[in-house]
Amino acid sequence: MSDYKAPLREIQYVMWELLGYEQHYQSLPGGDEASSDVVNAVLEEGAKFCENVLAPINAVGDQEGCKWNDGEVKTATGFKEAYQQYVEAGWPSMCHHVEHGGQGLPQSLGTVLSEMVGSANWSWGMYPGLSHGAMNTIEAHGTDEQKEHYLTKLVEGSWTGTMCLTEAHCGTDLGMLRTKAEPNADGSYNITGTKIFISAGEHDMAENIVHIVLARLPDAPAGTKGISLFIVPKFNVNADGSLGERNNLKCGSLEHKMGIHGNATCVMNFDGAKGFLIGPPNKGLNCMFTFMNTARLGTALQGLAHAEVGFQKSLEYARDRLQMRSLSGAKNPEGPADPIIVHPDVRRMLLTQKALAEGARMLIYFTAQQVDVVDRSEDEEARKAADELLGFLTPIAKAFITETGYEAANLGLQCFGGHGYIAEWGMEQNVRDCRIAMLYEGTTGIQALDLLGRKVLMTNGESLKRFTKIVHKFCQANEANEAQAELIAPLANINKEWGELTMHIGLMAMENPDEVGAASVDFLMYSGYAALAYFWALAAVDAQAKLDAGTSEKAFYEAKIATARFYFQRILPRTRSLVESMKSGAGNLMALDAEHFAF
Template sequence: MAQYTPPLRDMQFVLHELLNVVDELKQLPAHADVDADTINAVLEEGGKFASQVIAPLNQIGDQEGCKLDKATHEVTTAKGFKEAYLQYVEGGWPALSCDPAFGGQGLPHVVNQCMYEMMNSANQAWTMYPGLSHGAYEALHAHGTDEQKKLYLPKLTSGQWTGTMCLTEPHCGTDLGLLRTKAEPQADGTYKITGNKIFISAGEHDMSENIVHLVLARLPDAPQGSKGISLFVVPKYNVTPEGKIGSRNGIYCGGLEHKMGIHGNATAQMVLDGAVGTLVGEPNKGLAAMFVMMNAARLGVGMQGLGLTEVAYQNAVAYAKDRIQMRSLSGVKAADKPADPIIVHPDVRKMLLTARAYAEGGRALSIWTTLLLDKELSSEDEDERKDAADLVALLTPIVKAFLTDNAWISTSHCMQVFGGHGYIAEWGMEQFVRDARINMIYEGTNTIQSLDLLGRKVLADNGAKLKKFGKIVRDFVEEEGTNEAMQEFVNPLAELGEKVTKLTTEIGMKAFQNPDEVGAAAVDYLRVCGHLVFGYFWARMAKIALAKVDGGDPFYKAKLHTARFYFAKLLPETATLIRTARAGAKPMMDVEESLF
């Protein structure tokens, strides 16, 4: 069975040495009292929960899956899942970054994000249950009525109730403008909702006493397309005005999907048969309200990719140090053994360092993005809130797509390190690969994220958001311009920054003539931008490591080696990506349909 050790040392490095989060948070009145000791203590305890409580359940959940009683429509989760969730609730973990007005602890989102990385490493399928609840909390907190907040937020904050998002229907996934679920207004101000939803993660389970579904549906007079979508809160059990559990509502699980991975999470087909719901936000403006939840989920899926990258790396390293096969090409390394450990072989090291570089780069990016989110939500300076919001908007598709693409690469590499044993279930590596693959698909496929980045976040405002990040990169490059020790990092970073500017302009000009040029370049473009962001953070991390490497702590020596590997072996991928992005739409779109 796979093992997991929370990467607390690297988290503390990113939080306190790279980003100085305590100083940053002191500028935000809501978090001015948070100190490093508090953050470290919370994450240490969170790491114990992840590694000791839910990690041992990961393989059990994969093997047992979830079971549906078709007569009652009730779903039973895998052995130990429910008990672990009760322990999670008793520990106060659901309330970590929630509003104190509803029983939350009010800690910054950046702490919660680190907690979720660890839980995703330990057990992604289990973590999806509370993860979706947090998204439902965010949507209701931002757009719910006072009555809805009073009824639902305290129970979601405590974890007593869980939440879901019900978007997808059998005939439409990303194109929500096609959805058919209907909402009929009632005399008492409620709505009766009828339709079918599929692929609803955590849609039905036995871990909490009620499930709060956020459902997209159409009103009778709604305009066609995405402009006619409204959002409704539809609980599994109706809720009395006093906040008590009432009668069973008309929303139930009609089937469970049999999936490639994340078997421990109930991916449900949900049937709404006159289910009672209440409107969230304004009529026909549901997509804007749901995007609060969707954006939170996209950052959360990035954390799933990061978590799997980290745990796969840890297990592959341990195996590579122990497994002996052949001799080193440069001479015997373990003379007391009949063969050398496979970690002596260059390609094994390349696979391991790829996973390590993507894990540590992803951790820096995700923590910084969440720190920006804290500023967007809590800063008293309007300009700072605006700048933070722009950067979060720019980075969200990168966090979702780049981190999950990298997780697919990394988990595959780490399984490869195990050779034939990687293919065998008992080691746990093949589960990481299967679980990682879904993260590139749901919450908007990575192609959708790429179109969002290039079309909405870059070209739509003539590159204003991208320029804000570009300035951050340029300022750092100029600061280190005369530092000889940093040239191996800042020179390729500066060069890539210039190439991204030129590529963006070129694609924008071509898109005026043919919008398909955006679709043809978007996936390659996002990956190039992902490397620009990673390159920036790896250069900054290298600077810190260079200043401390002579102090004797092997952590900084390892960090410096990983930075050099990233710039030498991973960043150069951008040359190919830029070339293929520039190749444009013609090689695909000139092919007649009949020739496929």
């Protein structure tokens, strides 16, 4: 079975042709460095690394897992060596600011590289992936001294980072956390408590690990208003930046998991470990959102990665696997049977994977553009608008793309029939690795509440309007486009309905607050399907223009139009049942008393 192949043509299409990344980069301070020639060269080298170094050890990580011994963790064969190559090539520093040792390229380029890394080997990619969130948090909220001591080493890649939030008794409800931070005379703090589910919390791949930890000060108020944020390194750092003695923290055990076996998911015990406050006291959760938003967008990439891998492998299998004859006549008359790709139901599965993967890429890359604007633009109004759009799109990207990514991964396995259930093909690993994406960094339900409750209803729909205005202008500009009328009219209708649904739910919630929770997941999924409809319509219009102008890649652009049509006719109708479900209200969910669930 073939290994992962980076879909460079698809990536470059979305960047350069569909979303205008060249003009986007030119509009950013320092963006001149990100020319199409430079970026394409970076992508080609990244593809080689992912295909030749990371993909071959993906199954190794799954089979070997990580080994724990008295608080130390040894990663799977080849993982440490791959990380050394990653650091030597300068990949960790690519998208960080020059003043901290970075190369200064836009963050969106890092998103594209992360897609390839995650598709090739998600478990390995989590080790450097968590570091980016730690870097962003320290850069946004750390002191100059903290940046000098920790950020430069993280950017260099010789150290990695983690985020330590969850405790056994509190997952999403961080207001219940118990980890303590006792002040020391030298301005440091002793951090005591246990954190669970800490990805990359302990390993042998880097010299030091910088933990970003939530804890409570002695006089902290109860709940989320009493949480502070701390840097807690594995090894203490001397005044000259060199490594000191081992800090009082240890990996107590490794979690036994359904998937991502190659990544060390740790129980971390902090026993009076020395830590340093980041940001203001009792404002840790606000600061942590810098990390959490980075991680949520990174998790959206996981949905795309597993959809892409499942599609690649099942497509090749469907072309080669001979089973039965086509009902419309033999397509392989010289062979004993036809390849399964000729059968309509296999086409259904392949096209669903293709539409969801490519649509997810469009949405994520569009979102990454907003990250660039927030990070680099000198236009305050542009930054504000991009930040609000990013806030709206982040929960959709995280939850919708991981839900549909898991669907696509399952369809990939299904294309293989019984062989998909056998480990040697890699399809069952792809499904197992994908399943966590809907859970960590906030479950689908939590993202849905954030979207509908905080981002939409609490802004009276203003955050939604930031995106629907973009769609509305596109539909207006193409209302006379006869070639794509079958897409433009339905898109305009669903865009209008989106706002009407928001108003309907808001009115229901004024009578019963439970209506928000009852409608939230359906609203989020509706929002995801609506957003992808816009991007598929955008792609179809763009592809038609290329065909009309004459192109040597006729099949490529015709495939875009055909896939867009499939999406609108076969996948977008799912919104009809979501509308009915949302409008049915909370009553059918809350009718049973808790004891009536017993069996």
